[in-house]
Amino acid sequence: MxxxxxxxxxxxxxxxxxGASATLEDRSFRLLAYGxxxxxxxxxxxxxxxxxxxxxxVRDYFEGFGIxxxxxxxxxxxxxxxxxxxCWPLRHREVTYGYLWLLDSGSLTDAALGRVAPLVAxxxxxxxxxxRTRQDLGRGLRALLSSDPEERSGxxxxxxxxxxxxxxxxxxxxxxALWTLPRGVFALAGSPVALxxxxxxxxxxxxxxxxVYGTAAGLGGPREDPAEAWQSWREAKHALRIAEHFPRFAPxxxxxxxxxxxLLARLGQADLRELAAEAEGLDGELGHTLEAYLDLGGHVQKxxxxxxxxxxxLYYRLxxxxxxxxxxxxxxxxxxAVHLALKAARLLPPGL
Numbered sequence: 629m630x631x632x633x634x635x636x637x638x639x640x641x642x643x644x645x646x647g648a649s650a651t652l653e654d655r656s657f658r659l660l661a662y663g664x665x666x667x668x669x670x671x672x673x674x675x676x677x678x679x680x681x682x683x684x685x686v687r688d689y690f691e692g693f694g695i696x697x698x699x700x701x702x703x704x705x706x707x708x709x710x711x712x713x714x715c716w717p718l719r720h721r722e723v724t725y726g727y728l729w730l731l732d733s734g735s736l737t738d739a740a741l742g743r744v745a746p747l748v749a750x751x752x753x754x755x756x757x758x759x760r761t762r763q764d765l766g767r768g769l770r771a772l773l774s775s776d777p778e779e780r781s782g783x784x785x786x787x788x789x790x791x792x793x794x795x796x797x798x799x800x801x802x803x804x805a806l807w808t809l810p811r812g813v814f815a816l817a818g819s820p821v822a823l824x825x826x827x828x829x830x831x832x833x834x835x836x837x838x839x840v841y842g843t844a845a846g847l848g849g850p851r852e853d854p855a856e857a858w859q860s861w862r863e864a865k866h867a868l869r870i871a872e873h874f875p876r877f878a879p880x881x882x883x884x885x886x887x888x889x890x891l892l893a894r895l896g897q898a899d900l901r902e903l904a905a906e907a908e909g910l911d912g913e914l915g916h917t918l919e920a921y922l923d924l925g926g927h928v929q930k931x932x933x934x935x936x937x938x939x940x941x942l943y944y945r946l947x948x949x950x951x952x953x954x955x956x957x958x959x960x961x962x963x964x965a966v967h968l969a970l971k972a973a974r975l976l977p978p979g980l
Contacts, residue, residue, distance in 0.1 A: 712967035718752035793861035866893035906969035
């Protein structure tokens with residue numbers, strides 16, 4: 629990992645040489661360091677410092693100037709509540725790792741910027757080194773999360789507890805820079821993407837990465853002992869499976885909140901097929917009607933409203949479902965069998 633003091637020292641030196649307010653952020657606009665203030669600052673800079681990052685609206689605005697792919701300083705004109713500034717992408721070997729932001733009162737000429745080019749290159753190299761280090765640690769995460777005790781014993785990642793694991797379904801259309809996640813978060817690309825985070829950051833990290841991918845995520849329960857992180861990872865994968873098949877738990881499913889779905893998520897295909905067989909013979913409309921009715925505890929008025937049908941229509945469908953299944957929905961055991969069958973069927977691949 630890079631040394632925070634080294635980054636801070638570099639930013640302070642840039643601010644001193646240029647006589648301008650400076651901030652350094654990673655590629656996700658997360659604040660890493662900021663230099664001494666020179667003159668007034670605007671609302672955007674103030675919020676960035678106070679919140680340790682920029683809002684999505686601010687990110688979209690600045691990215692509209694092409695800073696993501698720019699190979700040198702980008703001048704951004706003044707706007708309401710926004711002073712003119714220079715954004716200098718921190719690139720190392722043709723990869724952008726972050727941004728240096730400089731408020732421009734008119735003194736940031738090309739010649740002035742040239743004087744701090746070596747310092748900017750140094751900051752970019754530090755961020756690149758951190759990215760490589762975190763990628764190496766991510767590969768070691770595979771062993772730590774393995775269900776094989778022998779493989780776990782060889783894990784080289786040193787983590788302090790309490791921790792929680794996250795499983796996120798990757799997206800072929802979107803790529804996330806996993807190394808830009810907060811410090812203390814270890815990530816391993818794959819299907820699903822695996823993350824191990826300090827427990828207090830887990831929910832935030834899960835939401836953030838799920839949003840980037842636009843898919844679904846599962847959050848395992850916390851573990852005081854990192855040696856038990858593999859159990860949280862197993863829960864995270866199960867929770868992801870539920871998030872992908874049950875909209876009520878999407879897009880981020882927490883293992884602790886899944887109730888009976890935790891039992892279903894643990895079942896293999898053969899057991900799920902056996903359960904789902906109890907609901908064979910129902911078409912899509914009847915299955916949807918019956919599941920909504922059972923989800924709402926057999927409350928007719930609420931079920932009719934949820935389905936957008938008249939109560940008589942609901943009664944007709946329920947009676948038809950009873951005939952097809954040979955079940956009595958007024959019997960608790962029959963209701964339970966059918967309800968579990970409908971849930972199990974959701975977890976089966978199409979055609980099974």
